[in-house]
Amino acid sequence: MSDYVFISDRTGQAAQIVDNRASALIAALGYRAEGTERFVSANRRMAAMQFSRSTHLYRAGDQRHTDRDGAVTLLKGHAIRRGRDDAHLLPAEAIAREIRGGGSPTLRERLAGDYGICHFDGDDAAFVSDPLSMVPLFYHEASDGTSIVATRPRLIQALVPHLGFDFRSLAWQAIAFWPLGEDTLVSGIRRVPQGGWLGVKDSRVLVHQRPLSYLNRQDGGEMRAELQRDPEAVLDRVIGEMAASLRAVFDTGARVNLALTGGRDSRAIAALATMTGPLPTTLSAFSNGVPDHPDVAVGRSVADAIGAEFTNNIPKPASFSSGDIFRQRLGAVFRYDGMLPVWDGGGSPGISPAVLLQGHVGEVYRDKWFSTPYDSPEDFARRMFAGNNVDPNDLLRTDAAAELREQLADRARYYVDSGASVAQLGGVFRIEGMQSWESAQFSQGALWASHPVHPLYDPDLIDLSFLAPQEWRNDERIHYEIIKRSAFNLVDLPFAEHGWHQGLELNAGCSAVHVPPVRNTRQLVSASGWQSALFFKSPLQRRFLQIIDECGSSPLWDYFDKEKTRSAITTARADIPSIKMTRLYSLLTSLCYSHGYELPLKFNAAAGTETLEARTVLRAKSGTTALFDGRQKGALVDMSASDTLDGVPVVDVPDLVIDAATGNDAAFARDTDVYDLHLELRQAASENRRLEAELRTARRELDSLRKGDTRTA
The missing domain is CATH 3.40.50 (Rossmann fold)
Structure with missing residues (x-):
């Protein structure tokens, strides 16, 4: 497993830019890397940093290769070369040979798997993902002519920290789990389009598109x-x-x-x-x-x-x-x-x-969106917003819903212009979302x-x-x-x-x-039952309501009704439908992300580790600072009194994040067992539905008996 960031700078400062922000790049990772390697072209106009760890499919070193001429090949994911009778995994070295043999643009025609590949030699760079961008690639062009390409938006943010958020895309993330098209949640960062590829020459980004390639194959x-x-x-x-x-x-x-x-x-x-x-x-x-x-x-x-x-x-x-x-x-x-x-x-x-x-x-x-076909792109957009597909909790403001509906209709018209039939709009919309949806699941x-x-x-x-x-x-x-x-x-x-x-x-x-399916007649909690804990009158619920209040002036409320959101959380029943529950969590995720409510949990970071990769200093607006080791609870520290914290990345966060990191929360300390409470409420709701069904049956039988007595009389 690996991530990488590439930078092209026509003044020859690419390596220096990467070195100056190395600690910020490390802090951006969600895991501890086994190896961090820097690559610099001979003319110093191109540089990259890769973070990798060994897996059962690849050793850390198999995910990068530098040939005798200095050309660099980096791999995230896995690539499979299929022959007529067999198939085998390709390390970065073998991918470099494939590129020399046929070039980057045609590479995906010879490979299977989920992959994001970078190849550069100082004069040119090329980036290619699998056809659906299951391993998406992101890019940013700075005003000074610097170009950045990375496997995660956060790595670009680490190099260009002043970038703001795209709140319309954050609204789409909240209602559909992904932004439309090549937009991302961060202004100034774009996604390489599905089926296309990216080239960088003289620090200029060249985007090559193949719209809806799965509908337009040559054969x-x-x-x-x-x-x-x-x-x-x-x-x-x-x-x-x-x-x-x-x-x-x-x-x-x-x-x-x-x-x-x-x-x-x-x-x-x-x-x-x-x-x-x-x-x-x-x-x-x-x-x-x-x-x-x-x-x-x-x-x-x-x-x-x-x-x-x-x-x-x-x-x-x-x-x-x-x-x-x-x-x-x-x-x-x-x-x-x-x-x-x-x-x-x-x-x-x-x-x-x-x-x-x-x-x-x-x-x-x-x-699976609808059982009957659409009449037009406009009809597709209208029906998506008319039902429970995008806003099951009815939280969108009327004007915002109209804006987003028209944006979806415009995107649907683009699908049709690119070769999709009206009947295929639902499938195309779902496939376009894979690059965001699966990006999250791939990281998971x-x-x-x-x-x-x-x-x-x-x-x-x-x-x-x-x-x-x-x-x-x-x-x-x-x-x-x-x-x-x-x-x-x-x-x-x-x-x-x-x-x-x-x-x-x-x-x-x-x-x-x-064959009849196995039904959940007892309303048993699923593996994702933790999500329902949000809707109990518990410390967890109060904390999310606190975030809503602290973000009262967020631009997200231009799209969603804040008071309706509060009400949806406080009045939801224990047996809330999954679609409503996940949409509420998605809205809260967008809110937290855009306002800094996040905790740098590092997987594979042992408690008490002294390595830079695992530690982050959290600095609250109140001035409080805490050292977080990436996995366990943090501890309050005095930055001015400790030389050992030199070089440890510092991240500004709301005070509530410090409380969560250090466990300094009396309300959470009073909390007992949300999971058992969840089971009890689900079972009570199930029993209530059973009794209501029996009562309806008894009433029907009584009505039938009464009608029979009337006819006899």
Whole structure:
């Protein structure tokens, strides 16, 4: 795993700029790096700094390479070169050879995987991501002609600290989890567009775009004709290549963890794993949640079916105290650059020595916004804002909703102009969000595990899903086609909450649509039940309300109604729907990020460590300072009386962050057990619904008896 920042300066000061801000760059990391390497071109106009740590897929040194001519190649993520019969991982040195053989712009046509690659030689630099920018790249052009490219916006902010926030993009992050297009949450920082690539020459950034590349492949007509002629052959080839890529991961001998839920994405990954040959002994599966939760029950049945070792990770009540949750929320704001990692519930104290197989990419193969088609880009935008999709808590101001709706309509018109049909607008919108959504999840994977891998991510399969008839996406046909190819009977196993789409019976002959799902009739808390703790009258809730009050003049309130937001938090029921709960957390994340409410939690930072990478001095507006070791609670310090703090990065924060870092919070000290309270309230709500249902049934029976007596009389 690695991150890097590149700078081009025509005056030859690139290396000096990086050196002067080295401590700020280190402070920006969400983990402790094993190695920090600086690279400088011969003419000193280009420089880069890479932070890396070894994983089961790559050693730290495998993620960088300098050739005999001084050309530098840096890698974040993992790249797989697929041949006709096999596939293998490529380190940075092999990627450099690929670039010399065919150039950076055509590189992605020869690779699979999630990757962000930098290659420079002093005269030219090129940056390329995987087709969907699962490892996104960000850039900034300064007024003095300096150009910066990085794998995280925060690294650019460390070099250019005066950049402000883009509050319209922060509003989009709050309602949709991602900004539109190539915007970011920070003014002056742009994202390299999906399918495009970036060049830097003479400190000038050259953006090369390929809009909606998955809809505009050169051989698209040929693939569509092949799909019409022999769809099974096309699917066999593409899914077989996906299994080969997964086998390349297994062949490293790495320990591999498969997160199983009750849905289709993780089951499709399990199916792919069975197509790689004998299931490797290094593969194990797990589910998070209480033992009887449908996700856990279904996950266990899938693991049993394929013969994988299974572990049920049961949430521990001690990890759900208000103080701990609040610190984790502030830490998540820091680690994920203001984006919302929905599933980061507990915050692991360190990095697991295993690869983590993630299934989030499965979202790109389904269209689930609406059951009926759109009439136009304007209709798509109108319906997105009319329902619960973007503002389920009804917090947007009327004028702000109109502004954002028109912005979405304009973006939808761009999709159509770039080759999308109106029926495809929902899928295109979802795919565009992957570069933000998965960027947060990729960072999360980097912290939970040594390396995240997305087995369902395959550019050919994504292209195929759009070239196939629209009902394939409506019916989740891609998932079905992957799962049915497993030698194990995974199609007929029940899912959690929702079974196969009914359209599969008509369009694909799937009889398993009649298998009833496992439902959460007891309203058991899920693995993400920590989120509901926000809505109790607890210290956690009071702290978030305090942040809202302290940020009373925030430009975000130009978009959202502050009093409605307060009310949504204080009046929400314990069984609040997930979509409402996550949108509230997303709004709070945007608010915290733009006003400095974040805590520099460093994963893999041992308590009491004396290394610079793990320590940060937090300086409050009141003048109070605290030394935070990156993992545990901090301690108040006197900067003027300690020479040992020289060189330790200093970050300005609100006083509330100092309280969270040091544990100096009497309200949190009085808090007992939010998790048990959550269970009690959920169970009480479930019992109340059961009694209400019985009462309605009894009333119907009584009414029926009364009508019968009337007719008899």
